[in-house]
Amino acid sequence: MNTITTPAPARTDATIGTAHTVAAALPTSLPATFVRLGGGAIAALVAAFAVLIALPWPAGATVSVAGEIGAIAFQVSTLVLLFVMWRTRAVGDSVGWRCLGVVVTVLVTIAVVTMIVQTVLPNEITLFAANLSWYLAMAGMFLVGVGVVARGQWRGLAGFLPLAAHSWPLVVLPVMLLTGDTEGQSWMVYVAYLAVTQALIGLVLAIRPQLTGARR
Numbered sequence: 001m002n003t004i005t006t007p008a009p010a011r012t013d014a015t016i017g018t019a020h021t022v023a024a025a026l027p028t029s030l031p032a033t034f035v036r037l038g039g040g041a042i043a044a045l046v047a048a049f050a051v052l053i054a055l056p057w058p059a060g061a062t063v064s065v066a067g068e069i070g071a072i073a074f075q076v077s078t079l080v081l082l083f084v085m086w087r088t089r090a091v092g093d094s095v096g097w098r099c100l101g102v103v104v105t106v107l108v109t110i111a112v113v114t115m116i117v118q119t120v121l122p123n124e125i126t127l128f129a130a131n132l133s134w135y136l137a138m139a140g141m142f143l144v145g146v147g148v149v150a151r152g153q154w155r156g157l158a159g160f161l162p163l164a165a166h167s168w169p170l171v172v173l174p175v176m177l178l179t180g181d182t183e184g185q186s187w188m189v190y191v192a193y194l195a196v197t198q199a200l201i202g203l204v205l206a207i208r209p210q211l212t213g214a215r216r
Contacts, residue, residue, distance in 0.1 A: 030087040032209040038084040039205025045077035046202060050195040068119040071134070075112045077198060078141060081162070082108065084205060088212040090154050090162075091147035100147065104140035111137040142166040157204045158211035165197035 052070030082105050084090075091097040111133040118130040145163030148154050154162075171193050176186040204211065 030084070030214050032214040035084055035088065035209035035212055035214040036206050038080050039202045039207070039209070041080050042077045042202030043199050043206060044202075045073045045080070046195055046199040049074040049077070050191070050199075053191055065119055068115055068130075071130075072112055072115045072119070074194065074198065075108055075115065075134070075137065077202070078108050078137065079105070079112070081198075081201060082144070084212065085144065085148070085162075088153065088214055090151060090212065091144060092151045092153065097147050097151075100140075100143060104137070104144055107133065107137040107140045138166055138168075153213055155211045156208070157200070158208065161197060161201045161204060165194065165201060168193050168197075 049070040052066045052073065053064075055064065055066045082101070086101055091101065111130070114126065114130040114133045118126040142163070145166050148159055148162050152159065168190060172186055172190045175189045179185050
């Protein structure tokens with residue numbers, strides 16, 4: 001009896017594409033321990049931010065150095081959060097979201113640099129640059145938060161808090177309208193809201209890293 005041998009089918013672009021899709025869907029390579037460490041770092045940096053920014057300003061000073069350092073600590077905590085997000089594929093693997101991630105990371109890095117410059121060389125130009133970069137970075141993080149919710153890779157509080165943390169205008173603007181105060185009460189609400197929500201993100205990552213899909 002003759003045996004007929006059928007050659008193996010050649011790989012096609014569709015096969016390769018399917019393999020790429022499956023590979024992209026695999027769990028993250030970031031261990032849960034690193035997510036815990038990232039969450040702990042975020043919580044610690046935000047705690048430093050809350051303490052430093054609450055310190056009284058020196059008499060006659062137009063800028064609080066302690067407050068500037070606190071702002072730097074907050075933005076560094078945001079950089080740590082971004083690192084955990086990208087390593088856990090919090091916003092997926094699409095080109096659009098990856099490009100947004102690069103842009104936002106650059107914006108947050110610029111915010112850190114301009115705040116350091118403002119602390120060392122305080123003047124109107126560096127103050128304007130620091131404030132502008134801060135709000136651009138916050139707007140970028142809002143978009144990233146939308147991506148985290150849309151992707152659904154992060155579950156529970158981990159999936160909701162990044163968007164909630166950077167939705168502060170929904171809380172601060174009503175306070176400004178009700179009180180007519182753009183500096184005192186509104187500023188305190190703004191700082192408290194940022195500190196509490198960002199610290200909660202850190203604590204959730206530190207306590208429940210599995211919510212991000214991190215491997216054990």
